[in-house]
Amino acid sequence: MQAHSAFEDLSTERPSTTARKPEDVLREVFGYQAFRPLQGDIISEVVAGNDALVLMPTGGGKSLCYQVPALVRPGTAIVISPLIALMQDQVAALEELGVNAAFLNSTMDLDQARATEQALLAGEIDLLYCAPERLTQPRTLNLLHRISIALFAIDEAHCVSQWGHDFRSDYLQLGLLAAEFPAVPRIALTATADERTRREIAERLSLTEARHFVSGFDRPNIQYRIAPKTNANKQLLDFIKAEHQGDCGIVYCLSRNKVESTARLLVGNGHTALPYHAGLSAEERAHHQERFLREDGVIIVATIAFGMGIDKPDVRFVAHLDLPKSLEAYYQETGRAGRDGKPSTAWMVYGLQDVIKLRQMLEASQGNDQFKRIERQKLDAMLGLCEVTRCRRQVLLTYFGDQLETPCGNCDTCLNPPETWDGTVAVQKALSCVYRTGQRYGVSYLIDVLRGSDNERLRQAGHHAISTFGIGTELSANEWKSVFRQLVANGFLRADPEGFGSLQLTEPCRALLKGEQTIQLRKDPAARKSRSRSSGSRRSAALDSVADQAGWEALRACRKALADQQGVPPYVIFHDATLLEMLERKPDSLEAMAEVQGVGAAKLQKYGAQFLETLQQL
Template sequence: MARLGRLLVLDRRHLRHLRRPVHLLTVPTPHDILAHVFGYNAFRGEQQAIVEHVTAGGDALVLMPTGGGKSLCYQIPALARDGFGVVISPLIALMQDQVGALREVGLRAHAINSAQNGGARRAAEQAMRSGDIDLLYIAPERLFAEGFLELLEECRISLFAIDEAHCVSQWGHDFRPEYLRLSVLAQRFRGVPRIAVTATADRATRRDILERLDLDAARVFVASFDRPNIQYRIGPKIAERRQLKDFLAEQERGATGIVYCLSRSRTETTAEWLREQGFDAMPYHAGLDPDVRSRALERFVRDDGVIVVATIAFGLGINRPDVRFVAHLDLPKSLEAYYQETGRAGRDGEPSVVWMVYGAEDIAKIRGFIESSEASDEQKRVERRKLDALLGFCETADCRRQVLLRYFGEERLEPCGNCDRCLSPVESFDGTTDAQKLLSAIYRTGQRFGAGHVVDVLRGKDSDKIRRFGHDKLSVFGVGAERDDIQWRSVIRQLSAMGLVATDFEAYGALTLGPEVREVLRGERRVLLTREPSRKERRRVAAPGRAARKAEVAEADQPLFEALRQWRRGLAAARGVPPYVICHDATLREIASRRPRSLAELADIPGIGDMKLAQYGEALTQVVREDG
């Protein structure tokens, strides 16, 4: 089989620079493909076991964190086996990104989705018929379009890869009904291995994936969910815009990031405010004009220093590796959603930070969404459990990474040292008395007033509103004067997380009592709370910003690194692709550090495969030589 000969070394002058001699008429091994096509000398973690299992014809379910190298787990077996691989993905942006990156390394990749014109679709189908294709990316609705499965049955398929496999599960965080039909692949394409991949799935979701995709005999691979380069930071909403501005000011100049908001209107007003503060910010949500969304996405993947303020409609399938931060101005709906969204930061393995502020109103909104939905009682129960797990993660006094990993079934023995709880530990205390004071104040004011008024009553504040309703005469008036506004709001937030306090939005955000408050008020239930750190204490948790980032490139190598980035930027603009498709920052850092002056030396740099060596080798070594 001459596949590797076609994929590698279009210019035979570069044959002498290959990492290992390969006979062009032999069937390539997975290691050959890894080295010569993708430019890496060794697999990471579970990759080798997965690749060997699927290449041998086995089915697999792979759980691997974002940035962990899931795509290689199906791309390499697709190339090592006879025929072409079919990758089913719901994410058009990811398809376009992957196809562009694969073509850069010399692979014959195509996509079929609703964003294409008829000519592109016909070209992909012709390549399938002629066998002039290595990988096909297709949306599930296109897979089931009239006649397409019949076309596939005429072709030689090396494997099926089902990306974002959690979409098949009603217990997952992004259920997609069209995924339910994918079990037909097991019946119509017997003997063709299938690999389902996802970054997030708890045990119930894993069982659902295996059952619904008819993967009962599949081998399950679960890689570590730990992303040690990401710093987790969570705090209360106090003055969220000021908090966001302070957070962004800590980031390295030119850093790219995402700010998530719950509503469409909020993304637009937040983006406008950030622009007024001097940030390069753009809104993104499903209701925007398609051209506006397309321009926002294009700028995000190509330019530095861009901040996209978005709903969860943005980010799925975004493959940019150097997103330095992800911020949440509102609470997501589950730990799976939080993990997926924050996982878009630091895919290159470099220090990154994820930051979130939330309040009792966020908890009430999500609970309201759950209860008002048309889901079954069982589904609502699952969603309540997922929300409770998220709130436990937010309110924990322990290492956040330990709590997060435990949720996905992974135990970490030692605290991580890279989350706000490790860097600035909080104090836990018996808050039963505080809880009783708050619950009594809510009850005695008639469960008709919002957090601000209830806190004013507890603190004994003299105001016209309090006197008008006679609340200065209540027994709870002033009983909480020893705590400030921020501390009482922390108590409200924590009791909301426990389900002891609820918010009635139909009554203008009035605080109400949960169903289990009687035991607390009677002193039969102990309430453990965490002390809210002061503003000064919160500022001690430094983001991995300028100092940590600059430490990745030695001072002496910085000019060459910037020259290489400038070269990459110009080439990417000329080719119409994102800069990271040309070379990742990690590859440029290695070049800046090792300063290869010949093609043979450049061939040993991770990320420089044979096609990139042939295309860019002379230019890269010239940049190095010009630096001296």
């Protein structure tokens, strides 16, 4: 890279492309022989100096779409990233590849920041990562006008959307890049955006003329499963014990208190589990995230404060103990599983109280009517996924405008198709009971009335004498909970907006009450036994198929030792897929090792000899 005078304004130049080809960069630096679908087209567009809006699922290879052009085009690529931990992670990974990468963020002292700025002015940095709030400061903009810029990459671009699930106000200022640096190509990237959000990204970032690249949303290696919440703690423990013992995973909870209690529960049952939420100090959060990234078998229990941009490839499961607010959030969070393409599980339990809580939070929010209307639509779509009786993956993909022609065969509704039943009479009884008791009681009380429970509270209220008392003995308490859950989920009942937990009738329920409409309800499946390790768990399918387990463990031990020496997560040295290919090919020279996917020139020079020695000892 050529050094530039600190006094020239070089940012308005549109540098011509160099003779170095993207395919050469991919092979020599990153160690891959061919681009994935769409990657080559996106990279060609940006290398040519054009703007692009990229929608690609987690694990689909988004980062290469700007990292390769950054090394092809002259100048420094500026990458806008929302999280400090993500910047540090990506810079560490690039440095391992021999790429000159750096970041500017609030963790740096004045001397470190000045040293980075001097290296930038000297043309010594290929990629600079920066938070949006830092980028838009006058000092930073002035600095950028004094260097040659290869491109701007706006990562996690959905953060610009005020209707999105992860809005960050600092992203709204990034539209200024088009005005300040009109000749510099910009690429905006996200894994999660419906059509409305894509339009908003294009408008707010002045990318309305940019070419859109939309990859398929399907993550076929992830098995989606949603079950009724009966005893969430026991259900979680049973799930992990049977299918993911010793695996790395993420458990999402809605509140900080639940995060803490769930982490204690897992630790008390022999798992390595760490809490992560905004109530912890920045040091604690960073320490817990670092352990999650660098150690095997760590489970992070977190609020939605955790996970954006986490690049750990071997997360085998993502569990939700509370209902996400939208399908965007659900897709983003579950997408942190199985980035290496191996079988993984997206598991969730949800119940009536989840629905009530989220509806109350929505109605009590400070948003205007339009905001609440859109949020209701998003929550309704999330509930629709939970209660659907057909392929869940088809429903999820359709929401994002993607189509799956046939059922996936890898979700719970495909593997164990749910039964439906004519719930018209039961629903009339439930709605009548809500009406007869004055629309002032919660679901447990209503079930007691329907089942004719003889308790003092009912007698004091006089509800032992109303017409709906005891008319629902044909259903168990859990079956009635399912009826009420589906009535709330489908909008026939609503939770009291004042927050007291009582259920109230809505206008759409009138036709049901009058017998003018029938309704089919989903029959909750009986709790099925999770597959145990001995009966062939999902991890068995992923890694136990390795014939040479001793060789596999030896390569992992070599990787772990090198990672500890370098102070980076093991996957930064090599991904599991690379180790598996080494084990399969058993290269006997550095030249042969260079043919393994994921072994670029820098890593071959750094680590090739150690892995060859390990392979020779097998």
